[in-house]
Amino acid sequence: MNLYHVSPKSNHLAIAKTGIEAAFAKNKSHTSWFVDWSRVGWALAHVSSRHKVPVDDLEIWIVIAEQVRNVKRSRLQGVFYTRCFVRTVAVISADRALNLWESAQEPPSGGQAK
Numbered sequence: 001m002n003l004y005h006v007s008p009k010s011n012h013l014a015i016a017k018t019g020i021e022a023a024f025a026k027n028k029s030h031t032s033w034f035v036d037w038s039r040v041g042w043a044l045a046h047v048s049s050r051h052k053v054p055v056d057d058l059e060i061w062i063v064i065a066e067q068v069r070n071v072k073r074s075r076l077q078g079v080f081y082t083r084c085f086v087r088t089v090a091v092i093s094a095d096r097a098l099n100l101w102e103s104a105q106e107p108p109s110g111g112q113a114k
Contacts, residue, residue, distance in 0.1 A: 003034035003068065003080060004097075005061040005088075006047040012091070015061060020086040026051075031081040034063065034071070039078040040101045044094055058094040063087070 005020055014024070022032045035043045040060065048055045065071065069084040092100075 001036070001065040003036060003063050003065045003071075004040055004043065005032060005034050005063060005086070006040075006043045006058055006094075007061060008047070008051055008053045009057050009059050012059060015088060016091070019088055020061065020063070022083045022085070029083075031083050032086055033074075034065075034068070034080045034082075034086075036078040036080075037101070039076075040097055043079075044098065055094050055098075060092045060094060060097045061088045062090040062092065064089060 007015060007020075020032045022030050025032055027033075033043075044055050044058055044060075047053070047058055063086050065080075068080075068082055068086050071080050071082045073080055
């Protein structure tokens, strides 16, 4: 199963180089947040609002759920978090993800899915 992490494009180089580091999270609990595919639309709107970034300036990083250590479910269905380092497997632009999400298709799980 894949999980998805939404982040501003300005974080692209850091995430591509080192993965998703909870220590760099801009929340007080220093956790990295992920959603399942059913919550991608919600996550895009949430991150856009929280970071004051247009949806077009967001990316979705794809991770393999089984490789995320100490992942926990939040109280919201389809939303997960961890304080551990997470390696990414692919990235997809927000507009491509929205097109796939609206047509109920999941993105490819490997490679640069831009």
